[in-house]
Amino acid sequence: MSAAELLAAIADVGRDARRGGYSRHAFDRPERELRTWFVERAQRLRLDVETDRNGNLWAWWGSPGPDAVVTGSHLDSVPGGGAFDGPLGVVSALTAVEALQEKGFRPAKPVAVVVFAEEEGGRFGVPCLGSRLLTGTIDAGRARALRDPDGVTFAEAAVAAGLDAERIGSDPERLGLVGQFVELHVEQGRGLIDLGSPVAVGSTVIAHGRWRFSFAGQGNHAGATRLGDRVDPMLPAAGTVLAVRRLAQSRDDARATVGRLVPTPGGTNVIASTVDLWLDARVPGTETPELVEEIVAAARDAAGAEGCELTVTRESYSDDVVFDEPLRRALAEWLGAPPELPTGAGHDAAILAGFVPSGMLYVRNPTGISHAPDEFAEDADVEAGARALTEVLERLSK
Missing domain, CATH: 3.40.630.10 (Zn peptidases)
Known part of the structure; x- marks a missing residue:
């Protein structure tokens, strides 16, 4: 055949x-x-x-x-x-x-x-x-x-x-x-x-790799919790997605993508307690880790502004x-x-x-x-x- x-x-x-x-x-x-x-x-x-x-x-x-x-x-x-x-x-x-x-x-x-x-x-x-x-x-x-x-x-x-x-x-x-x-x-x-x-x-x-960003905040009620009282991990997660595009555009031929984002517990009327997102980053030469460091710094700033904690885990990397x-x-x-x-x-x-x-x-x-x-x-x-x-x-x- x-x-x-x-x-x-x-x-x-x-x-x-x-x-x-x-x-x-x-x-x-x-x-x-x-x-x-x-x-x-x-x-x-x-x-x-x-x-x-x-x-x-x-x-x-x-x-x-x-x-x-x-x-x-x-x-x-x-x-x-x-x-x-x-x-x-x-x-x-x-x-x-x-x-x-x-x-x-x-x-x-x-x-x-x-x-x-x-x-x-x-x-x-x-x-x-x-x-x-x-x-x-x-x-x-x-x-x-x-x-x-x-x-x-x-x-x-x-x-x-x-x-x-x-x-x-x-x-x-x-x-x-x-x-x-x-x-x-x-x-x-x-x-x-x-x-x-x-x-x-x-x-x-x-060269390319994958990193997991885990933002931890405080789960709560979407209707009963005032905006000023929230510790919402979705905000720094969203800010990180935007930072990925902005920072990748500053480097020649870089490719950086967030293709998966998982809030927990994931209810429509629930402020998430945690949000995990996965970064796929690829830059010719030796600059992929440097780009990721810049993205991590932006993510930490965003997490701090919302009172959230951030953990970053490298899941794979190849030169x-x-x-x-x-x-x-x-x-x-x-x-x-x-x-x-x-x-x-x-x-x-x-x-x-x-x-x-x-x-x-x-x-x-x-x-x-x-x-x-x-x-x-x-x-x-x-x-x-x-x-x-x-x-x-x-x-x-x-």
């Missing part, structure tokens, strides 16, 4: 009737359904499928061994996300393996298609959790204790999915099997629209990533010198890049929109990406 046909086969899984798009999160019902689908598709290609200690799926063409050529992406989404972010890389990988098998190609190195768990952080808050656990770039104890909005820990969800919670964590033996990693992904911007190309090679990923230069040169040569693109979007490939030669391919998104229902890729571009990945896998595994 073509990559477009495989995407169509899973198009009804995890549709979100309220938000639009798709909501597929680590170990929830839609994501488990997609995992089952992946295993079945991989087994049709006579691939040996296994789940590692952190919930990542590996489908092996050939016996697992060192210097393996690995490709893949993820199947989870952000809340109300698009159909292509993650699954496009998975279906393209399966399509590439099938195309190579049909032409009678036999890889000289092991080839694996991987599905990483919780790439988006949509359920437990930390992006690229599966690859961070694999590489040991997040503490296993901290990961096990992460909670979803319903209070379920990552460890509890993993056990419900059949994993051993005590084995969650760094997996150097498995990481040592990866010789090179190439991830194909839908572009999450408009670079390829402007460049007029269906495919690009990734060059860099901008700038430059993808492996020899691999980038090879990809460009094999694919006829497509454009190179930097991105502000994080990926599992950026986590692995600190440990093994890693690279990325992007497929044109004609809307320029991602993490939303309007994310898209034309069938012709989807197939162009799958052909590019097929060429890359054949070259790397010879």
